[in-house]
Amino acid sequence: MPRVSKIAESPPHAVEQALARLGRNIRTARLRRKLSRSELGDRIGLSRYVMGDIERGKPTTAVAGYVGALWALGLLRQFDELADPDLDLEGKTLESARSPSTAPKRRAYDDDF
Amino acid sequence: MPRVSKIAESPPHAVEQALARLGRNIRTARLRRKLSRSELGDRIGLSRYVMGDIERGKPTTAVAGYVGALWALGLLRQFDELADPDLDLEGKTLESARSPSTAPKRRAYDDDF
DNA sequence: ACAATTTGTTGATTTAAACGATCATAAAAA
DNA sequence: TTTTTATGATCGTTTAAATCAACAAATTGT
Numbered sequence A, B: 001m002p003r004v005s006k007i008a009e010s011p012p013h014a015v016e017q018a019l020a021r022l023g024r025n026i027r028t029a030r031l032r033r034k035l036s037r038s039e040l041g042d043r044i045g046l047s048r049y050v051m052g053d054i055e056r057g058k059p060t061t062a063v064a065g066y067v068g069a070l071w072a073l074g075l076l077r078q079f080d081e082l083a084d085p086d087l088d089l090e091g092k093t094l095e096s097a098r099s100p101s102t103a104p105k106r107r108a109y110d111d112d113f
Numbered sequence C: 001a002c003a004a005t006t007t008g009t010t011g012a013t014t015t016a017a018a019c020g021a022t023c024a025t026a027a028a029a030a
Numbered sequence D: 001t002t003t004t005t006a007t008g009a010t011c012g013t014t015t016a017a018a019t020c021a022a023c024a025a026a027t028t029g030t
Helices: A013-032 A037-044 A048-055 A062-070 A089-098 B013-032 B037-045 B048-056 B061-074 B088-100
Strands: none
Touching: A013 A048, A013 A062, A013 B061, A013 B088, A037 A048, A037 A062, A037 B048, A062 A089, A062 B013, A089 B013, B013 B048, B013 B061, B037 B048, B037 B061, B048 B061
16 A cells, blocks of 8 residues: 555554464465465455465565455454454453443343344 | 455455455554554554445555554464465365375374474 | 644655566476 | 467556544543
């Protein structure tokens, strides 16, 4: 992205590592399926060059490329749990601490549907 | 990204949905932590505008922005499991089916280190 | 009520992401 | 072996991503 953002230009190690790992994982999944970068790229409308960028974990590449690759490989399921509010214990704690909540606990029939 | 890739311009529903959900989850986590877009953006070197793009799940935004946001919110852990080869049952099956593997099973001492 | 903060929107500017073409190298298949 | 096929590397072109500034609207706090 033009006017390259700081986060994309020199990401924290953790971010760099996370992207590198994701790229490697995508590559592994692609090879297991006997696909070339061009072939996988064709399926999601990306050139082989960008597919290479993705497998290298390039930070400036559009997110759609990464997610599209996961989708084309049938690996999108785990993605949906990313930052799932229900799994964000830290955030839930902060939120509940903010509202002292003198309100009574939800009754059982609230769980009906 | 200039020359807008097909996948970014009009992503499959599944990809669009996945990004939209991730954006919502990031927003939820940010609000729980009582941060404004500007504040969160400052921590990762992104303008409030791009933070808005991320929360809307814009497909053309650099992946580093998304991952950086997760990092700044302390939600990077689950990301590392994305497309984990060990969890890719489909891929593992394909791979093992390819090499009939007449080779004997690895001995136990191979697990030493 | 008022003030302050947050977010939405628009327009202009800068800059590099993605593309295609080409050649080199590496690996796989014939 | 030879012949594909896959990937790496560089260059030039196109186009919009990311930024900033300014103002409006909505939200929140006092």
